[in-house]
Each structure stands twice: as C-alpha cells, then as structure tokens.
Amino acid sequence: MPEQMTRESTTTAAVVLATTPACRLACADGTLVDRLSGQLGELPVREVHIVPSGGGLADDLRAVAQLARLTHGPVVVLPADIVAHTESLALLLEHPSHDTAALVSPDRPPGPLHPPVRLQGGRVAAAGSSFHTVPEANATFLSVLQVGEADLGCLADISDELADLVAAGRLGPVTAIEATDLLLVGLVRSGVGVRAAQIGPLHCGRVTGQSGVDSAVTRLADVDEARVRLDTAVKTDDGFFATHFVSSWSKPLVRLAARLKLKPNSVTGISIGLAVLAAVWFTYGARWAQVLGGVLFYLSFVLDCVDGQLARYTREFTPLGAWADAMADRFKEYLVYAGLAIGYAAGLGNPDGIWYLAVGAMILQVTRHTVDFSFAGAVSDAARVGAAWARPPRSLMEPADQGPHGIRARLERDTLTRWLKKMIVLPIGERTALIAITAAVFNARVTFLSLLGWGAVALLYQLIGRIERAST
Structure with a gap:
C-alpha cells in the first residue's frame, strides 16, 4: 500500500510515482522526492500518496487504480524524478476548473522521457508511448497528469486494463518510467477530454542522473517565475x-x-x-x-x-x-x-x-x-x-x-x-x-x-x- 502524507488543505490528491532510481538523487532540498513533496505542500494538495519502487509497472498502475477508487476530488499523477518550477505544477493544481488535464510543451522535441502528443483545439487529441505512435505530433507530454473527479472511474478502469496488458506482455517492453504516458494514452483513447496545459517558458522535465539534476536546477534559476505568472494570467x-x-x-x-x-x-x-x-x-x-x-x-x-x-x-x-x-x-x-x-x-x-x-x-x-x-x-x-x-x-x-x-x-x-x-x-x-x-x-x-x-x-x-x- 502506498505511503501517505496528509495536510489540511483543499482539493487535489497527488500520486507520486517514486519508482525509478533517479527519484533518490540528491538536490538542495534532500532528494528529488523530498523536493517534489515540498512543492506539492505549497500548492492546494490535501494529501500525497507515494508509490514506492519494487513492484513493477503493472503494480504501479494497479496502485493508481486503487487510489482513484478510494479518493474524492481531482487526482494528479506524476513521477518523483521530475525537476520543475512550482509554477508549472500550479498550471494544473491551481486551475479553477480542476479538470482532467496534461502538462505539455509544443517546443520540446519528443524523447524517451517526454513522448509525443497531438494537440487540437486546446485538447490532447492523440498521445503516445514507446508502444503507441502519434502521426502529426505537435507537442510533447511532460509526465504530469491531472484527472478530474468526474473521470476518476474511467482512470481506475483504464489503470487496471493497462496493468493486465503490461503483465501479459502485450504492450511490448514498456517500463516503469512510462506509467503516466500510458495513462494519458488510455484516457485519450477512451474519449475523456484532456485539456492541454502548455508550460510556456517554465521548466518541467525528468532526469536520469546527478548531472541531469544539477543542469535542470540551473535552468530553473534562469526563469523569472513571477514574470511568467503575470504573462500567463493574460x-x-x-x-x-x-x-x-x-x-x-x-x-x-x-x-x-x-x-x-x-x-x-x-x-x-x-x-x-x-x-x-x-x-x-x-x-x-x-x-x-x-x-x-x-x-x-x-x-x-x-x-x-x-x-x-x-x-x-x-x-x-x-x-x-x-x-x-x-x-x-x-x-x-x-x-x-x-x-x-x-x-x-x-x-x-x-x-x-x-x-x-x-x-x-x-x-x-x-x-x-x-x-x-x-x-x-x-x-x-x-x-x-x-x-x-x-x-x-x-x-x-x-x-x-x-x-x-x-x-x-x-x-x-x-x-x-x-x-x-x-x-x-x-x-x-x-x-x-x-x-x-x-x-x-x-x-x-x-x-x-x-x-x-x-x-x-x-x-x-x-x-x-x-x-x-x-x-x-
């Protein structure tokens, strides 16, 4: 069962997938898990569920399904190995609609840690993974996914279905780093409307080594979050x-x-x-x-x-x-x-x-x-x-x-x-x-x-x- 930290706050529950070795890398705030937990504590998150490593991708997906069925209000699912501006997470967690949305960037080229997506009319029209391809992709998914309360039942069903497919080896050699990628694919293909929250000049990216952490933290300091917040208010x-x-x-x-x-x-x-x-x-x-x-x-x-x-x-x-x-x-x-x-x-x-x-x-x-x-x-x-x-x-x-x-x-x-x-x-x-x-x-x-x-x-x-x- 995932570890849980609670706080008296408002609306959203967070599922942090601490399932890769990178999430234990060091930074100024301790580890990446510690840093992300601190950022979530500054945002309207009522509880943080940490899914530990060791169970494999299928077990991670089943943990998401279980939490989706037990909780109320929107749920944000994200990996612990991300280095991000707090303001970029706020684009989802502090949006007034508290709807189903994905953090995306139209400027970053697709890669193993940020799969391609196709945006259309402010929505994610198609999403990819190492198994699912996306023709005419025009953006990338940054691994942070929020699911509105109305879509939690669909999230739970999709998570269980994906877990079964992964366990049977029917999705190819997918790995634990692709949990949120697969969830986005499932939601989009099930007809759930997923709002595309574009990150703009802010940074949110996954890292795989200590040098990546140091480089990402340096990039954070190059952006004036207050100015970006004012720009995105328009x-x-x-x-x-x-x-x-x-x-x-x-x-x-x-x-x-x-x-x-x-x-x-x-x-x-x-x-x-x-x-x-x-x-x-x-x-x-x-x-x-x-x-x-x-x-x-x-x-x-x-x-x-x-x-x-x-x-x-x-x-x-x-x-x-x-x-x-x-x-x-x-x-x-x-x-x-x-x-x-x-x-x-x-x-x-x-x-x-x-x-x-x-x-x-x-x-x-x-x-x-x-x-x-x-x-x-x-x-x-x-x-x-x-x-x-x-x-x-x-x-x-x-x-x-x-x-x-x-x-x-x-x-x-x-x-x-x-x-x-x-x-x-x-x-x-x-x-x-x-x-x-x-x-x-x-x-x-x-x-x-x-x-x-x-x-x-x-x-x-x-x-x-x-x-x-x-x-x-």
Missing part, C-alpha cells in the same frame, strides 16, 4: 480585439491591482460603474456625449478583462466571482443599449423605431448566449455519460493513432483563419468595439443595425458549428 486564446487592444497593455493594471490588494470582484464592480456612466452619457444624445460614452464603455471592458487576469494572477477563483463576472457582462451591455436608445430618441425628438432595434439586438444576444451555454452543458453531460458507460472508441492495443486529423488541424494552425473564426462569432470584445465606435462616429441606429447584422451572421455560424460538432 489569455492567449482570447478574441482579436481583447488580445490586441486590451491584453497588449493591461499587465501593469493587473500588477497595480495586486499591489493595491484589490479583489477581482472589486475590479468587476468598478467596471460596472464605468458602464453605468457610459450609459448615462449615451442618454444625452449629443456627439460629445456619445464619444465620451464610447470611451467609458471601452474602459469598462478593459477592467472586465483585468478582473479575470487578476483572478488568474492571484489565483483567487470563486464560483461567485465567475457568476458575477458573467452577469455583469450582460447587465452592462443591455444597460448601454437602453442608454443609446434614450439618447437617440431625445436627440431626434422622434424614436423612429429605435426601441424595436434595441430590443431586437438584446433578444438576438440572449439567443446566442443560450445556444452557447446549452451546447456546453450538453457536451459536458455527454462526456460524463460517455466516460462512465461507453466502450473505448479505440483499442489500447492499436499501436498507431489513425484518428481523423489534417484539414481541421491545419485550419487551427493558420493564424488568419484562427482570428477570422474568433471574430465572426462577435465575442464581447468585438461587440464592445462595435458599440463604442459606431455610437461615437455615427448614431445608435447604426449601432443596433450593425449588431443585428453581424449578430445574425454569428448566430448562423454558431448553429452550423454546433450541429456539425454534435454530429461528429
């Missing part, structure tokens, strides 16, 4: 407007908010206040008021981005904060609609059907959000049911991944296509820009007509995309 897959006109300069605001000890919810409140002021100025109808309202609405959106960036930077995630942020977005936008309609009617002395346009734009946005949320809920439910009941879509005995890939993956890699796909759905950043610019330069009628036209195209695109994804 989304890299946001919309075009948010990426280029907000996130490109918002980092100093995040740092200032953290220094002032502002909470993300406080920043959300300030953002709402600016939107209220924008709506008030829009009601005046005069050109100068329209321009001022547009500027205030843009600044409100800036702070709407900053509150999320601050939450990721300080890792102060709360369900209330996420709910309040989403509700605030809708409240601010619809309040501005009302302000624009009032100002337009007051300026002309005749509403000229402006309220019909305002209500139509509001209904269209509500419909689009409903399509998104209902589809996301359906996908989540289907994933849980599939993981619990469905047969694996691909056999663990299939050495080569022949799954569908190619044109969609190439489209994802095409920068122009990727930005067009993000912009066509009219995300909140593009809507903010559309409202602020058309209101300041033209009038509310042009604003609402633009929202209705672009929104209708976005809704059609969303519906086609949801139907296509649901059918495949």
Whole structure:
C-alpha cells in the first residue's frame, strides 16, 4: 500500500510515482522526492500518496487504480524524478476548473522521457508511448497528469486494463518510467477530454542522473517565475480585439491591482460603474456625449478583462466571482443599449423605431448566449455519460493513432483563419468595439443595425458549428 502524507488543505490528491532510481538523487532540498513533496505542500494538495519502487509497472498502475477508487476530488499523477518550477505544477493544481488535464510543451522535441502528443483545439487529441505512435505530433507530454473527479472511474478502469496488458506482455517492453504516458494514452483513447496545459517558458522535465539534476536546477534559476505568472494570467486564446487592444497593455493594471490588494470582484464592480456612466452619457444624445460614452464603455471592458487576469494572477477563483463576472457582462451591455436608445430618441425628438432595434439586438444576444451555454452543458453531460458507460472508441492495443486529423488541424494552425473564426462569432470584445465606435462616429441606429447584422451572421455560424460538432 502506498505511503501517505496528509495536510489540511483543499482539493487535489497527488500520486507520486517514486519508482525509478533517479527519484533518490540528491538536490538542495534532500532528494528529488523530498523536493517534489515540498512543492506539492505549497500548492492546494490535501494529501500525497507515494508509490514506492519494487513492484513493477503493472503494480504501479494497479496502485493508481486503487487510489482513484478510494479518493474524492481531482487526482494528479506524476513521477518523483521530475525537476520543475512550482509554477508549472500550479498550471494544473491551481486551475479553477480542476479538470482532467496534461502538462505539455509544443517546443520540446519528443524523447524517451517526454513522448509525443497531438494537440487540437486546446485538447490532447492523440498521445503516445514507446508502444503507441502519434502521426502529426505537435507537442510533447511532460509526465504530469491531472484527472478530474468526474473521470476518476474511467482512470481506475483504464489503470487496471493497462496493468493486465503490461503483465501479459502485450504492450511490448514498456517500463516503469512510462506509467503516466500510458495513462494519458488510455484516457485519450477512451474519449475523456484532456485539456492541454502548455508550460510556456517554465521548466518541467525528468532526469536520469546527478548531472541531469544539477543542469535542470540551473535552468530553473534562469526563469523569472513571477514574470511568467503575470504573462500567463493574460489569455492567449482570447478574441482579436481583447488580445490586441486590451491584453497588449493591461499587465501593469493587473500588477497595480495586486499591489493595491484589490479583489477581482472589486475590479468587476468598478467596471460596472464605468458602464453605468457610459450609459448615462449615451442618454444625452449629443456627439460629445456619445464619444465620451464610447470611451467609458471601452474602459469598462478593459477592467472586465483585468478582473479575470487578476483572478488568474492571484489565483483567487470563486464560483461567485465567475457568476458575477458573467452577469455583469450582460447587465452592462443591455444597460448601454437602453442608454443609446434614450439618447437617440431625445436627440431626434422622434424614436423612429429605435426601441424595436434595441430590443431586437438584446433578444438576438440572449439567443446566442443560450445556444452557447446549452451546447456546453450538453457536451459536458455527454462526456460524463460517455466516460462512465461507453466502450473505448479505440483499442489500447492499436499501436498507431489513425484518428481523423489534417484539414481541421491545419485550419487551427493558420493564424488568419484562427482570428477570422474568433471574430465572426462577435465575442464581447468585438461587440464592445462595435458599440463604442459606431455610437461615437455615427448614431445608435447604426449601432443596433450593425449588431443585428453581424449578430445574425454569428448566430448562423454558431448553429452550423454546433450541429456539425454534435454530429461528429
């Protein structure tokens, strides 16, 4: 039975595979096992299970299966012979979703200690081991795997199945160093969605000798973890407007908010206040008021981005904060609609059907959000049911991944296509820009007509995309 260390903390259980000779190598904190245990103690980990060496790969996998069936909450599985920045482990352990995810790097070439994977749409679409190959691999797996609570049953079943295959010699000469590699292969091939947590400039790698430990520790010192933490607080897959006109300069605001000890919810409140002021100025109808309202609405959106960036930077995630942020977005936008309609009617002395346009734009946005949320809920439910009941879509005995890939993956890699796909759905950043610019330069009628036209195209695109994804 694995050794166990417990601590009063929060959410995640860690399974540390101390099954290779390298895990006993010396470092400044004692051995690599000691170093990793200390790092996990700084993170939201409630208990650490150490699987000792001596049992062989099949026994290690069965130990993972046993722990997966006994524990609650997410589980992270990792080898003890890694040298990593604490911040790189936090990418999994402190992520607010606590979902199933793998630590990956698109920059490191594949090798025996870091097998190839193929990423697609932010997910691990295919994973490899010394037995399983991956055509068109575009990243490597760094041996750190977190499994969300909803997928623990699937992890347990896969671990037992892999243990049986290893014991029967049906996976070839696989060794104990490949335990996490095989688990990732099993999860992906069983249809479990595995988020790809990209490590960026941080370091996380396995070592095999003392010189490797010394070299890896030296590389850790070359990276400023605090700076990387701030950089990674800013989304890299946001919309075009948010990426280029907000996130490109918002980092100093995040740092200032953290220094002032502002909470993300406080920043959300300030953002709402600016939107209220924008709506008030829009009601005046005069050109100068329209321009001022547009500027205030843009600044409100800036702070709407900053509150999320601050939450990721300080890792102060709360369900209330996420709910309040989403509700605030809708409240601010619809309040501005009302302000624009009032100002337009007051300026002309005749509403000229402006309220019909305002209500139509509001209904269209509500419909689009409903399509998104209902589809996301359906996908989540289907994933849980599939993981619990469905047969694996691909056999663990299939050495080569022949799954569908190619044109969609190439489209994802095409920068122009990727930005067009993000912009066509009219995300909140593009809507903010559309409202602020058309209101300041033209009038509310042009604003609402633009929202209705672009929104209708976005809704059609969303519906086609949801139907296509649901059918495949």
